[in-house]
Amino acid sequence: MELLWILVKILIVFGVVMLHVAYATYFERKVIGHMQVRMGPMRVGPHGLLQPIADGIKLFFKEDVIPTPADKQVFYAAPLICLISAVSSLAVIPFFEGFAIANINIGLLYIFALSSLASYGVVLSGWSSNSKYAFLGGLRSSAQVISYEIAMGLSLVGVMMMAGSLNLTDIVHAQMSSSFKIYLIPQFLGFFVFVVAMLAETNRTPFDLPEAETELVAGYFTEYSGMRFALFFLAEYIGMIIMSCIGVICFLGGWSGPFHVPGLPFFWFVIKVYLFIFFYYWVRATLPRYRYDQLMALGWKVLIPLALFNIVLTGTIKSISG
Amino acid sequence: MSSGFKQIVGDGLRFKPLPVDKHGIHLAARTCASDARDALRKARSEGLFMETVTAVDHLEDGKLELFYLLGNYERPERTLLSILLDRSNPKIPSISDIFPGVTWHERETGEFFGIDFENSLDSRRLLLPDDLEGYPLRKDFKPRKLPPVGRSKPFKYEQASDEKSGFVLNLGPQHPATHGVLRVILHMDGEYVLEADPILGYGHRMQEKIAENMTYTQMLPYTARMDYLSALHYNHAWVMAVERLCGFEVPERAEYIRVITSELNRISSHLLWYGAFLLDLGGFTPFLHGFADRERILDLLEMVTGSRLTYCYYRFGGVANDVDDEFLKKTLEFVAHLRSRLPSYHDLVTGNVIFEKRTQGVGVIDRDTAACYGITGPCLRGSGVGFDIRKAFPYSIYADLDFDIPVGENGDCYSRYLVRMQEIEESLKIIEQAIENIPEGKIRSKVPKTIKAPEGIAAVSVESSRGNLCVILVSKGDKKPYRAKFRVPSFSNLSIFPKLARKELIADTLAILGSFDLVIPEIDR
Numbered sequence: 081m082e083l084l085w086i087l088v089k090i091l092i093v094f095g096v097v098m099l100h101v102a103y104a105t106y107f108e109r110k111v112i113g114h115m116q117v118r119m120g121p122m123r124v125g126p127h128g129l130l131q132p133i134a135d136g137i138k139l140f141f142k143e144d145v146i147p148t149p150a151d152k153q154v155f156y157a158a159p160l161i162c163l164i165s166a167v168s169s170l171a172v173i174p175f176f177e178g179f180a181i182a183n184i185n186i187g188l189l190y191i192f193a194l195s196s197l198a199s200y201g202v203v204l205s206g207w208s209s210n211s212k213y214a215f216l217g218g219l220r221s222s223a224q225v226i227s228y229e230i231a232m233g234l235s236l237v238g239v240m241m242m243a244g245s246l247n248l249t250d251i252v253h254a255q256m257s258s259s260f261k262i263y264l265i266p267q268f269l270g271f272f273v274f275v276v277a278m279l280a281e282t283n284r285t286p287f288d289l290p291e292a293e294t295e296l297v298a299g300y301f302t303e304y305s306g307m308r309f310a311l312f313f314l315a316e317y318i319g320m321i322i323m324s325c326i327g328v329i330c331f332l333g334g335w336s337g338p339f340h341v342p343g344l345p346f347f348w349f350v351i352k353v354y355l356f357i358f359f360y361y362w363v364r365a366t367l368p369r370y371r372y373d374q375l376m377a378l379g380w381k382v383l384i385p386l387a388l389f390n391i392v393l394t395g396t397i398k399s400i401s402g
Numbered sequence: 403m404s405s406g407f408k409q410i411v412g413d414g415l416r417f418k419p420l421p422v423d424k425h426g427i428h429l430a431a432r433t434c435a436s437d438a439r440d441a442l443r444k445a446r447s448e449g450l451f452m453e454t455v456t457a458v459d460h461l462e463d464g465k466l467e468l469f470y471l472l473g474n475y476e477r478p479e480r481t482l483l484s485i486l487l488d489r490s491n492p493k494i495p496s497i498s499d500i501f502p503g504v505t506w507h508e509r510e511t512g513e514f515f516g517i518d519f520e521n522s523l524d525s526r527r528l529l530l531p532d533d534l535e536g537y538p539l540r541k542d543f544k545p546r547k548l549p550p551v552g553r554s555k556p557f558k559y560e561q562a563s564d565e566k567s568g569f570v571l572n573l574g575p576q577h578p579a580t581h582g583v584l585r586v587i588l589h590m591d592g593e594y595v596l597e598a599d600p601i602l603g604y605g606h607r608m609q610e611k612i613a614e615n616m617t618y619t620q621m622l623p624y625t626a627r628m629d630y631l632s633a634l635h636y637n638h639a640w641v642m643a644v645e646r647l648c649g650f651e652v653p654e655r656a657e658y659i660r661v662i663t664s665e666l667n668r669i670s671s672h673l674l675w676y677g678a679f680l681l682d683l684g685g686f687t688p689f690l691h692g693f694a695d696r697e698r699i700l701d702l703l704e705m706v707t708g709s710r711l712t713y714c715y716y717r718f719g720g721v722a723n724d725v726d727d728e729f730l731k732k733t734l735e736f737v738a739h740l741r742s743r744l745p746s747y748h749d750l751v752t753g754n755v756i757f758e759k760r761t762q763g764v765g766v767i768d769r770d771t772a773a774c775y776g777i778t779g780p781c782l783r784g785s786g787v788g789f790d791i792r793k794a795f796p797y798s799i800y801a802d803l804d805f806d807i808p809v810g811e812n813g814d815c816y817s818r819y820l821v822r823m824q825e826i827e828e829s830l831k832i833i834e835q836a837i838e839n840i841p842e843g844k845i846r847s848k849v850p851k852t853i854k855a856p857e858g859i860a861a862v863s864v865e866s867s868r869g870n871l872c873v874i875l876v877s878k879g880d881k882k883p884y885r886a887k888f889r890v891p892s893f894s895n896l897s898i899f900p901k902l903a904r905k906e907l908i909a910d911t912l913a914i915l916g917s918f919d920l921v922i923p924e925i926d927r
Contacts, residue, residue: 116690212571216593216908285684286756289909297578368756369684371909372593 089181093170101317102132108361115365142306147209150303154208159304159311162201165194166318173325174249176335176345187248188240191326192233195281198315199225202290205312206300217299220372221283221290227379228280228287234387235273238394239263239330252334262333266397269390271331273383275359278323280379282316285364289372324356325349425646425860426795426872430482435494438485442470442497450474450481451773454889455507457515458876461541464489466515471861471874471889475773475782475789480861487517496522503775506897514539514610529603529926538611539885571908575604579682579912582922586899586915588908595911598903600896605926613886618644618718618853621886626712628888629924631674634660634667634703635866637716639888642797643862643873644718647855651847656720657799658840662733663703663715664798664864665829665836669740670699671867672822672829675919679819680751682916683760688751695743698736705729718853720846730837737830744827752823761815765902765914768813775901776894779869780821781918785813791865802839805832815917822919854881868892868919890924 106121106128113120121128146155172187174180184190199222206218240246242263243254255263264271280287290299301312328334328349337348370378433441453471460467470483487494496519498505508519509528516537519525536543569592574585583604589597609628613621625640626633638660645652673696677689700710706725707715715722751757767777767785782789790807792800808824810817855877863872869891876885895918903911 112686116687117694118690212569216571220593285686288684365687366750367685368680368751368754368760369909370756371760371907373907374759 086181089179090171093175093181094167097167097170097318097321098314100321101314102136104317104320104357105135105313106132107357108364111358111361112365115362136310139310140307144306144308145303147211147303149210151208151210154204155303156308158201158205158208159301159308159315160201161204162198162315163311163318165197165201166315166322169194169322170318172248173322174252174329174334175349178249179345180249183247183249185245185247188236188246188251188326188330191322192229195319195322196225196229198319201315202300205304209300209303211303213296213298214300214302217290217296217302220296221300224280224283224287224289224375224379227376228277228383231273231379231383231387232277232281234384234391235270235277236326236330237387237391238267238270241391241394241398242266248329248334252329252336255333256336261336262331264331267331267390267394269386269393271327273387273390274327274331276378276383278327279360279363280375282319282323282360284320284360286367286370287375288369289375320357320360321353324353324360327356328352425643425858426480426862427482427859428479430484432484432486435485435487438470438483439495439497439500441483442472443500445472445481446500446774449476449770449773452501452504452507452776453480453870453872454776454874454887454894455504455511456874456887456889457511457517457539458885459489459515459540461489466492466517468492468494468511468517469874471872473776473870475769475787478794480795482861492517493520494518495520498523501774501776502901503777503894503897506893513537516540527603529606531603538608575601579915580922581678581916581920583926584896584920584922588903588911590908593907593909595903595906595908598900598911600899602922603926605923607923607927609927610886610888613883615882617881618855618883621883622716623712623714625888626714627923628890628927629866629868629871629892629921630711631671631921632667632867633711633713634664634707634715635864635871637713638664638798639862639864639866639871639873641716641718642864643860643875644853644855646862647858647860647875647877648718648849648853650719650849652719653844653847654799654841655724655843656845658836659706659721659725659845660716661798661800661803662725662833662836662840663706663713663721665832666699666703666733667713668867669826669829670696670703671919672826673699675822675867676747676751679916679919680757682912683757685751685757688747691743691747691750695740698739702729702733702736705732717846719849720844724845730840733833734837737834740826740830744823747823752820758816760909760913761819761917763812764815764906764910765917766812766814767898767902771898771901772813775898777869777898778894779865779867779891779919780818780825781869781895783808784810784818784821786811786817791863791870795863797862797864799836800832803832803835805835815913818917852881854879855883863889866891868921868924869895888927890927892918892920892922893925896920896925 110120121131124130124134146152169191171181172184172190202221203218206214239251243251245251245254255261260266283290301309304312332352335346335349341347450472453473456469458467466487466489468485468487472481485494494517496508498508505522505524506528508522509524509526511517512519512525513527513530514537535546569590571588571590573588574580575583585601585604587599587601588595609624612624622637622640625636628636673692677692680688703713704710706723706729707713769785769787772782772785772787778789786809788807788809793807805828808821808828810821857879858877860875861872863870871891872889874887874889875883878884899915902914
């Protein structure tokens with residue numbers, strides 16, 4: 081019975097998240113379209129509402145081209161590594177009170193571990209394509225993800241200290257009982273570092289160097305086509321959703337809200353995640369791209385010291401206030 | 403005249419002053435191959451810049467006439483140095499060590515005329531395919547029969563040689579950042595570019611040979627196809643060169659219409675560049691904002707010219723159609739509209755920290771290097787040199803108009819960006835003034851149906867969106883030009899790229915490439 085319930089939960093989460101990914105692409109194209117004085121998709125269905133489905137069908141039936149010099153086995157495996165590590169992260173996210181597929185005590189660490197695994201997929205895809213653009217993209221990505229993972233991990237240490245737990249559900253509970261109700265206010269430094277690192281971690285503008293179109297054509301997935309390309313795409317969008325979820329859980333109070341919405345326990349959680357996703361698109365429509373060395377300098381010289389300072393500050397205040 | 407020339411290129415050299423017929427050349431002299439180097443070295447130390455190197459084949463005399471066309475950033479003065487070479491064995495010492503930027507011009511002239519530039523830094527072919535036999539711009543060139551359709555030999559994937567470094571990146575000819583069919587071979591060390599080697603000629607159509615086989619009128623539509631983003635400037639240069647040579651008058655109203663449409667064309671080109679440059683830097687939104695406003699210019703130009711991109715609107719002695727009041731009214735409305743939009747362009751880009759970090763101090767060109775490579779246009783003005791053909795050799799009615807030449811300070815990508823943005827505002831000012839003062843009257847003077855230009859040479863420049871566009875027209879009194887040379891700004895501007903790209907990050911080299919505002923068909927011709 082227990083097992084069946086877990087399977088049902090997995091199916092629900094997977095289905096809902098996949099639907100969200102599909103419509104996140106639609107949402108992105110609409111939002112950015114209107115920011116760029118155009119309409120976005122309009123043709124498939126009313127206001128282009130069926131566009132993601134059409135895209136999915138198209139990608140599914142496209143020819144799967146594999147370059148002759150590619151290392152076949154690794155080439156096949158790389159997108160799967162990306163996707164699986166992204167999807168598995170969903171397991172520990174509490175979407176509302178008492179609803180998480182696995183409510184484990186090291187939830188935050190688990191997510192870090194899996195997001196590090198995802199960078200293997202990126203590096204391997206760049207390496208196995210045997211293409212120079214893909215190779216450069218893979219190298220950039222590995223350097224970027226490793227540097228920003230440190231900043232991101234450190235930015236969340238303050239939250240862990242305040243909550244006294246790595247369990248995501250406990251972190252939300254701790255916020256609810258704290259004086260500000262959300263950690264955004266006491267942990268604003270940590271939040272700032274987290275948001276910047278989040279953009280870099282998911283390879284989004286202005287840190288989209290691994291897939292910088294005008295430099296590296298498409299970066300690490302230059303040689304991928306059809307469904308394999310779509311797997312990378314899925315992984316990227318699921319990554320965005322997961323990062324947004326962590327941001328909501330750790331800084332914005334998870335599923336708690338100013339008032340209770342009857343029948344929709346996940347209402348506030350979803351709204352906050354949408355805000356994060358909108359922020360991703362807004363940034364993409366506004367900023368140009370960083371340069372490789374500037375990106376590294378920002379990560380190591382600004383974000384990591386800031387995050388360390390935040391830890392010291394949090395520790396000091398916590399020890400003074402007891 | 404010879405004293406003036408000596409002043410520029412030095413005493414003690416043997417010169418024969420040539421008659422100057424006021425068609426855009428102020429000083430002209432003939433010298434011999436052995437003295438050319440000394441003369442040009444002197445010219446270099448005087449700060450002159452090399453506009454172009456080209457040649458004319460005088461088949462009957464058995465001579466090739468080599469031209470060095472020198473310009474001056476400070477003074478409105480153009481110097482032509484002519485050298486007669488023996489047609490059977492044309493040889494001249496290369497001056498690529500004096501003017502490094504001349505290497506490309508020498509390569510082009512060498513492959514087209516079979517002139518051997520001795521001790522050149524680089525003597526590979528530039529625009530022509532390696533398997534072409536003969537020299538296409540010689541008058542006795544017989545094109546070989548085209549091979550049968552289909553590939554003559556099976557295509558073999560060739561790995562670029564990794565001799566110079568362990569990593570060679572082949573950028574283009576199809577790449578999102580090269581804006582056309584430009585190919586650059588980058589020798590890299592990680593993310594750093596050790597050496598960049600542009601490969602040109604993918605879009606080469608031999609336009610200059612086409613011109614020799616066309617009447618002056620027939621050639622007019624071809625000019626618009628060279629630089630599709632400032633087609634009217636090409637129209638203008640060609641029409642003006644023929645008018646100067648034949649002595650045609652242009653009615654005043656036509657000149658005003660030419661200026662209005664030319665400046666609209668300039669703005670549309672700059673708006674496209676604004677978007678494309680930011681796209682190169684990873685910003686997507688400016689591109690579409692620029693495009694939306696450019697669309698209104700295309701609508702306006704469509705009203706008068708009938709086409710939206712490759713205009714063929716100017717005629718010898720005037721323009722094709724008159725403009726009506728509605729066009730003038732709508733143009734004024736557009737001027738007001740774009741003025742109100744420009745602040746938001748700046749809000750989106752100019753103050754952005756990432757944009758400043760990406761462009762400031764990147765790709766710095768100083769005045770002296772610019773002169774070496776013959777840089778013109780906004781790329782030059784970004785380096786603080788206020789050289790603009792509209793002021794230096796005022797053509798049309800530019801002398802009567804009140805406008806400034808924006809110059810930058812640092813010569814980096816950021817300065818070039820600011821210069822272009824300010825140029826949009828200046829162009830708006832010009833359009834406003836021209837519309838205010840446009841006189842009534844004829845739009846075309848009477849010109850003969852068949853144009854036979856009298857014997858002579860004309861070198862006529864206009865300021866295209868990218869810089870000094872010069873048409874050098876040699877006529878022998880025929881219906882067709884004897885030789886037509888297009889000195890295109892992007893060609894010289896791109897020739898500095900290998901120098902700027904050295905030891906830079908790949909992202910910076912693409913920012914530099916973007917800041918040049920290249921149009922590849924113009925370079926390839």
